Amino acid sequence: TAASTPCxxxxxxxxxxxxxxxxxxxxxxxxxxxxxxxTGAGDDAIGVISGANVLDGGAGxxxxxxxxxxxxxxxxxxxxxxxxxxxxxxxSGDLLTLWGYVGGASHFSWAAEEGASGSKGATLHVxxxxxxxxxxxxxxxxxxQAQAEAFGMRQGFSSGVPYLLVYH
Numbered sequence: 001t002a003a004s005t006p007c008x009x010x011x012x013x014x015x016x017x018x019x020x021x022x023x024x025x026x027x028x029x030x031x032x033x034x035x036x037x038x039t040g041a042g043d044d045a046i047g048v049i050s051g052a053n054v055l056d057g058g059a060g061x062x063x064x065x066x067x068x069x070x071x072x073x074x075x076x077x078x079x080x081x082x083x084x085x086x087x088x089x090x091x092s093g094d095l096l097t098l099w100g101y102v103g104g105a106s107h108f109s110w111a112a113e114e115g116a117s118g119s120k121g122a123t124l125h126v127x128x129x130x131x132x133x134x135x136x137x138x139x140x141x142x143x144x145q146a147q148a149e150a151f152g153m154r155q156g157f158s159s160g161v162p163y164l165l166v167y168h
Contacts, residue, residue, distance in 0.1 A: 015051070020044075025060070033069065057085060063119075065089055077101060077136035079128050084137040086119050094168050098126060098136065101164035103155035105130050108164070110149055115139035122148030124166070138166075 015034040020026050025042035033051025039058045046055045047065035055064045056074035059081075064073050066089035075085050077100035087096060101108075107130045114123040119141040126136040140148050152167045 033067075038074075059083065061085060063088070063116075066091070066094060070094060072097065074099065075136065075138055077126055077128055079135050082134060082137070084139070086115055086139045086141055088119060088141045090140050090143070090168055092168050096138070096166040098124075098138065098164040098166070099161055100128055100136075101126065101155065102128065102162045106162075106164070107132075110145050112145035115141065124148070126164075 016032040017036040018028060018030065020028065020039045023041040025044055026039055027045045028037050028039065029047045030037055030053065031049060033049060034053060035048055036054040037046050038056035039046065041059040043060045043062065044057050045063040046057060048055060048067040048071065050067045051069045053067055053069065053071045054074065055066065055071060057064055059076050059078060061084045063086045070093040073087055073096040075096065075098045077083065077098055090096070106126065106128045108124055108126045111123045111125060113120050115121055119139065121139050121141040122143045122145045124138040125134050127133055128135045154165045156163055156165065
């Protein structure tokens with residue numbers, strides 16, 4: 001059990017934050033609405049309840065559970081190790097940013113009914129180099145492949161880092 005840090009930035013919607021920079025796997029359940037949670041390189045589980053939240057599992061494979069508000073999920077793709085993240089409660093207004101996706105070089109495809117038992121759904125398979133080798137898998141629990149293929153997608157850069165934005 002650890003306490004979050006109150007956010008005092010008047011321009012931020014976040015009311016609290018919790019940062020775990022370590023490489024060990026952790027489970028974090030935020031009970032304060034409007035929380036920013038980020039973890040290090042371990043295989044982590046992050047859950048939130050309500051409000052506008054940011055769930056950033058960092059490197060590794062992560063289980064990210066959204067709340068009733070608008071949530072932003074961050075996923076880090078890396079060619080050095082396959083990651084498989086699961087997103088639960090992805091609903092209208094939510095966003096997922098996959099860092100490392102380079103437009104014109106990276107490719108993705110969808111597969112149906114993959115993932116952990118009880119959290120299966122459409123899975124986004126991402127090849128960063130476009131060579132067909134999966135570098136990142138993201139399962140959207142509870143969604144069919146047809147539903148996931150209807151998600152909006154945009155590519156871009158933020159501070160020089162390429163990304164793929166998936167939105168519902």
